[in-house]
Amino acid sequence: MKQVLLLALTAVAVSQLGVAASCSSGSLATYLALGSSGCTIGGNTLSNFTILTGLSGGTPIAPSSVTLNPMGSTFAPGLTISTSQSASAGVPLEAIFTYDISGPLYNSISAMLSGSSETVDGAVTGIVNFCEGGMFGPDGVSGCASANGSLLTLDGTQNMDSAAFSKISTLAVTDDLTIDPGTAGTASGGTLTNSFTAVPEPLTSTLAFFGLALVGALKARSLRTESTRAK
Numbered sequence: 080m081k082q083v084l085l086l087a088l089t090a091v092a093v094s095q096l097g098v099a100a101s102c103s104s105g106s107l108a109t110y111l112a113l114g115s116s117g118c119t120i121g122g123n124t125l126s127n128f129t130i131l132t133g134l135s136g137g138t139p140i141a142p143s144s145v146t147l148n149p150m151g152s153t154f155a156p157g158l159t160i161s162t163s164q165s166a167s168a169g170v171p172l173e174a175i176f177t178y179d180i181s182g183p184l185y186n187s188i189s190a191m192l193s194g195s196s197e198t199v200d201g202a203v204t205g206i207v208n209f210c211e212g213g214m215f216g217p218d219g220v221s222g223c224a225s226a227n228g229s230l231l232t233l234d235g236t237q238n239m240d241s242a243a244f245s246k247i248s249t250l251a252v253t254d255d256l257t258i259d260p261g262t263a264g265t266a267s268g269g270t271l272t273n274s275f276t277a278v279p280e281p282l283t284s285t286l287a288f289f290g291l292a293l294v295g296a297l298k299a300r301s302l303r304t305e306s307t308r309a310k
Contacts, residue, residue, distance in 0.1 A: 099124055102149035107160075107176060108142035121153030123182035123275075130176050131219040137173030137257055140164050140268075145174050154183060157274040160254055161194070165267040166201070171259040172268070177219040181249040183277035188250070189241035192232035194269030200261030205232040205271035210251040211244055219253040232271070246278065 102118035102125060110118075110128040117126025133139055140162055150157040166172045188209055195203035207230040208220045216222025220229075230240040258268045 099126075102158075104146065104148045106143050107145040107147055107174070110147050110178070111142060111176075117179075118149075120149045120151060120156040120158075121182075123153060123156045123180055123277075125149075125158065125178055125180050128176060128178045129219075131217075131253065133173040133175050134218070134220070134255060137166075137171035137259070140172050140174040140256075140258075142176075151274070154277045154279065155275070156180070156182075156277075157272060159270050159272045160256060161270040162256065162258075162268040164258060165265060166258040166260040167265045169260060169262055171257055171266075173255065173257045174268075175219065175253070175255040177215060177251060177253040179214075179249060179251050180275065184246035184248055184280055185244075185250055185275050185277045186246050187241060187243040187276045188230065188252075189239065189272075189274045190230040190232050191239045191272040191274070192234055192269060193238065193272070195234040195258075195267060196269075197234060197260075197264060197266040199264030201264030201266035202259050202261065203234040203266050203268060204255075204257045204259070206230065206255040206257075207232075207240075207271070207273060208253040208255075209242075211247045212249050214251045215253060220255075223251070234269070250275075 099116050099119045102120050113128060115126055117124050144162055144164055146161045148159045162174060164172050190205060190207040192205040197203055209228055210223035211226040213223050213225040226244060228242045230242060232238055232240055252273060254271060256268060256271050258266045260266045
């Protein structure tokens with residue numbers, strides 16, 4: 080009975096590790112192809128990457144020209160969205176997409192815009208919308224039936240924004256990076272970073288600890304048994 084209980088605990092703990100591959104640097108097109116399985120950053124799963132219709136009227140930036148880089152760990156995951164595209168002649172460029180992140184209990188999100196430049200009346204903005212424990216409608220910014228919020232970054236004026244909220248295990252996130260040359264200037268894109276903080280879930284942490292400890296104990300026992308038989 081004891082062994083059955085231990086095996087059950089191991090199964091629960093191991094299930095927390097998930098089956099998706101680890102996230103790696105790649106184009107937005109690569110992430111779109113991951114579908115609902117997504118990829119992982121520690122104990123976090125990022126999935127359902129979807130291109131949205133632009134809101135600013137800008138020309139869409141090709142997914143192959145947007146690079147995503149994962150960073151961090153289970154309780155401090157992050158994702159950077161980068162492009163080197165430049166806009167001029169009064170024609171803005173825009174990259175807008177949505178994705179889900181799930182795993183531990185998240186309690187804050189932040190956005191940071193860096194590496195952008197503009198001249199005259201040009202501007203680069205990064206907007207991050209989030210829906211706590213739910214999903215957005217087709218436009219990726221409205222239709223959230225639960226608590227939601229929005230972070231705004233504007234190069235040279237406000238390059239960082241953040242928000243805290245009650246612990247939640249899933250978030251829908253929409254990134255909107257717009258490179259607007261204005262009427263007489265130019266603008267070049269940079270990097271919009273999504274960062275999350277999370278706190279351990281007591282029961283999950285305990286099960287994971289005992290599960291990993293059990294795996295080690297069983298392996299040690301197996302080695303002792305083989306050693307005894309060899310004698």
